[in-house]
Amino acid sequence: MKRMLTMVVSAAAALLSTAALAAAMVGQPAPDFSAVDTNGKTHRLADYKGKYVVLEWVNPGCPFVRKHYSGNMQATQKEIVGKGAVWLAVNSTAESQSDYLPPAKMEAWMKEKNALVTATLMDADGKIGKAYGAKTTPHMYIIDPQGTLVYAGAIDSIPSARVEDIDKATNYVKQAFGELMAGKPVSVATTTAYGCTVKYAN
Numbered sequence: 698m699k700r701m702l703t704m705v706v707s708a709a710a711a712l713l714s715t716a717a718l719a720a721a722m723v724g725q726p727a728p729d730f731s732a733v734d735t736n737g738k739t740h741r742l743a744d745y746k747g748k749y750v751v752l753e754w755v756n757p758g759c760p761f762v763r764k765h766y767s768g769n770m771q772a773t774q775k776e777i778v779g780k781g782a783v784w785l786a787v788n789s790t791a792e793s794q795s796d797y798l799p800p801a802k803m804e805a806w807m808k809e810k811n812a813l814v815t816a817t818l819m820d821a822d823g824k825i826g827k828a829y830g831a832k833t834t835p836h837m838y839i840i841d842p843q844g845t846l847v848y849a850g851a852i853d854s855i856p857s858a859r860v861e862d863i864d865k866a867t868n869y870v871k872q873a874f875g876e877l878m879a880g881k882p883v884s885v886a887t888t889t890a891y892g893c894t895v896k897y898a899n
Contacts, residue, residue, distance in 0.1 A: 720830025723849050723886045727840040728828040732787075734816040735804035740785065747842050749782040749877065751870065753852075754826065755817070756788060756834040757806045758796030759893035760858040765835060766810045769863045773852070774813035777874050786817040789826035791898035797821070823897040833892035837870050841877065848873040850888030 721728050727750075731741045742750065753770070755762055778784050786807065790797045798806065800819055807817050820826055829838060829849075839848035853866035873883045 720849065721828065721838070721846050723846050725846060726844050727838070727846040728825075730825045730828060732818040732820055732825055734818050735800040735807070736816075737800075738816065740816055740818060742840070742844075745783045746844055749777075749842060749874070750840040751777055751782060751784045751874075752829065752838040752840070753784065753786045753814075754789060754831045754834050754836040754895060755786045756790050756796060756893060756896070757798060757803070758790075759834045761892035762834050764858045764860050764863070765852060766812070767860050767863075769868075770835075770852070771811055771813055773868060773871055776871060778813050778815065780874075780878060782874070784814045786812065786814045787820050787825055787831070788817065789820040789823050789831060790896045791823065792821050793898060794896040796896070821898070823895075826895055826897065831890075831895055833890045834895060835892050836890040836895070839870065839873055839877070839883075847877065847883050848886055849890075851890045854888075856889075856891035 727742065729742045731739060733739050757763070774784050788798070788803055803817055803819070807814065818825065825831075835852050837848070837850060837852050838846060841847045848870070850869060852870055853863070853868045855862040855866040869885055869888055872885065876883050
């Protein structure tokens, strides 16, 4: 009986773990959240209703992130934020991980890279990442002014850490945002994100 109870509890825990990492669904309301940025300011997704919001999962220790911050991510940010959108970078790296950066160092890295983000959110407990099912850095999401998730997946079409592949790839985030600005549906709304695994707390 005790063994059976243990098995049931283990199965329930596994199910809850899977549910916690279930991806937010394109076409459905984006999960709301509240988080503090690297400067100590609180941001709520609900505060940005009426605007397009881009979420970007980031970890400076990841070579895929460093690839895109060679200039590609900043150019994408400039184009999209320049059209009135909100861009929130999210760091879900747990404090127990070797490449965790505290808020001040995370802010310094983003400034060093000339990131053009609205804010960089600290999500060390992984609540936001798990709500969205963020699996990699980078992992990209676009939310429309009504609060609906309209894109989820990779930043582009070539899953490599090579800078030279950037110019050959289709930038899915730029493509989706351009279609939205033109009043068109997103032609590629879901893709498979690639990069380093998000290092959640155990």
